[in-house]
Amino acid sequence: MSAEKDDLQSCSGGHKSIYERQLAWQRRKEDAIESKRLELEKEKEIDCTFRPMTSQRTESFLGELGGLSSSRVLEEERVVNRLYDHGVEQKRQLQAQLRERLNKEIEKICTFKPQVNPSGKRDPTPVRSRYMDITPRKNVSMEESHLMREEKELLECTFKPRVNKPSNEMQVAKEYLSEPAWLRLSVSRPRPVSPQVSTESSTNMSSNKKEKPRPASAPKSRPNTSVSSESSFDAFLERQEQFVRRMEFHMAQKRQQSLPTHPRSLLSERSKRLIDKKVKKDPKMAGSFLDRLEAMIDRREQTRREQQEKADGEHSFKPKINRASRELRGRSWHEMSYGDMTRQGEAQLTVKRDVEYRNTSLYTYKPQLNAVPGVESRLKISSDPHNYLARVEHEQRRAQQEQSRTAQELREKELEECTFQPLIHEAPEFVKRIAQTHKRKKMVEAMRKQASIENVHPDWNSSVAVEEKKAELANVIECD
Structure with missing residues (x-):
């Protein structure tokens, strides 16, 4: 009743403004909706006799929420927390799976595992300034260091190729290969000079000397240069021999170092037995590669010769050819390819003609065929073969015309039952x-x-x- 009185007062034009009246009306509407909701909840909970024991703090908290039932609030909180925890747990599991997969891929790619110093009190990798340190110097000469480096490099080179030796007939090659390679390449071979050329060169030199007079500032006689040149040449040869001996000594040392330290056979026992068996069977197989190759070629040639002799002994037939046949020329490739076919065709044609002639001589009856007037061939292939395509196109066009005419007749028959004829008005002038x-x-x-x-x-x-x-x-x- 009080609410109705307030409404009447507001309608009668009290001192309240329109905005205040609107707020009051909205508040009353919300209170009515809330009261209806509470009544419905109470009706639903009539059959629910269970009343949980709650503390005063929980009851005060529920009262602050606006009078909501404790069971509903707890259920909503439980559902929300469960869904949130489930989402967080699922996200954490996905991240863990992704991290594990990435770690596995990285381990597959990066297989290097460095050795790290154990963590202790001291710094595992001490770093200090080396600016003022003295650079250590090695008391090793350049030549020795070079040799040491070459020795280290040659330790990995274990391959030793097997080179064929020159044959006994190649005397010049044997003489050339008897000297070391560095000596052959460092010394140029002197060219043979004929005595005529030497005499001519001496005469030319003497003539040149006579032609060109000496200058006035030159001494009367030159010192003996022949003795100094001979001594320098002897010194050069001595140095060269020392260099060669030193190189041979170093090479011998390298060969000694390159030999294996422990005895090891290059061939297995089975390989040795096979080689001994081959050598017993053929002593030539014990030589060098060229000797073995020559022995293998001889053996193949001997086998082929034996097979040929055996075949000649089995095939004792020898045909006799006449002298006229021997004098015949050989047939060309064209005659061998197409000559037999041409002769066979000519023979067949001759036989066919003979058979036809024999038949005509036996069967003399010739019937007379009466031509029927007004009857012609439809295709006319024999009488008019050139216009065959034009006749076919004409027949196709005529068939299409007949088909269209038949379709038009069928359409007209179908439209005979359609008696409706629409009235078409003429279009206005502006449309035209x-x-x-x-x-x-x-x-x-x-x-x-x-x-x-x-x-x-x-x-x-x-x-x-x-x-x-x-x-x-x-x-x-x-x-x-």
């Missing part, structure tokens, strides 16, 4: 003018296109392309 304007516009555009087609550079097949485009434009104009 619009249609004429559109038609003229299309014609102008078609003429413009045709002009552009004629002025454009022709295509590969220009005549066909231009004719087709003109036909398309003509069809468009007719349709309009």
Whole structure:
């Protein structure tokens, strides 16, 4: 009743403003909705006799929430927390799986595992300034260091190729290979000079000396240069021999170092037995590679010769050829390829003619066939073979015309039952003018296109392309 009185007072124009009245009305509406909701919840909970024991703090908290039931609030909180915890746990599991997969891929790719110093009190990797340190110097000469480096490099080179030796006939090659390679390449071979050339050169030198007078500042006689040149040449030879001996000594040391430290056979026991068996069977197989190759070739040649002798002994037939046959020329490839076929064809044709002649001589009856008037061949292949395609096209066109005529007759029969005839009114004048304007516009555009087609550079097949485009434009104009 009080609410109705307030409404009446507000309607009668009390001192309250419109905004305050609106707020009061909205508040009353919300209170009514909340009261209805509470009544419905109470009706639902009539059958629920279970009343949980709650503390005063929980009851005060529920009262602050606006009078909600404790079971509903607890259920909502439990559902929300469960869903949130489930989502967080699922996300954590996915991240852990992804991290594990990435770690496995990294372990597959990165297989290097460095050795790290154990963690202790001292720094595992001490770092200090080495600016003022003295650089250590090795008391090793350049030559010794070079040799040591070469020895280290040669330790990995275990391959020793097997080179064929020159044969006994190659005396020049043997003499050339008897010297070391560095000596052969460092010393140039003296060219043989004939005595005539030497005498001529001496005479030329003497003549040149006579022709060119000595200058006035030169001494009367030159010192004996022959003795100094001979001594320098002897010193050069001595140095060269020392160098060669030193190189041979170093090479011997390298060969000694390159030998294996422990005895090891290059061949297995089975390989040795096989080699001994081959050597017992053929003593030539114990030589060098060229000797073994020569022995193998001789053995193959001997085997082939034995097979040929055996075949000659088995095939004792020897045909006798006449002298005239021996004098015949050999047939060419054309005669051998096509000659037999040509002769066979000629023989068959001759036999066929003989059979036909024999039949004509035996069967002399010749029937006379009466020609039926008005009956002609439809295809006319024998009488008019050149116009066969034209006749076929004519028949196709006639069949198409007959088909279209039959279809038109069927359509007319179907339309006989349709008696409805619509009444078509004539279009207004302004519609006709619009249609004429559109038609003229299309014609102008078609003429413009045709002009552009004629002025454009022709295509590969220009005549066909231009004719087709003109036909398309003509069809468009007719349709309009």
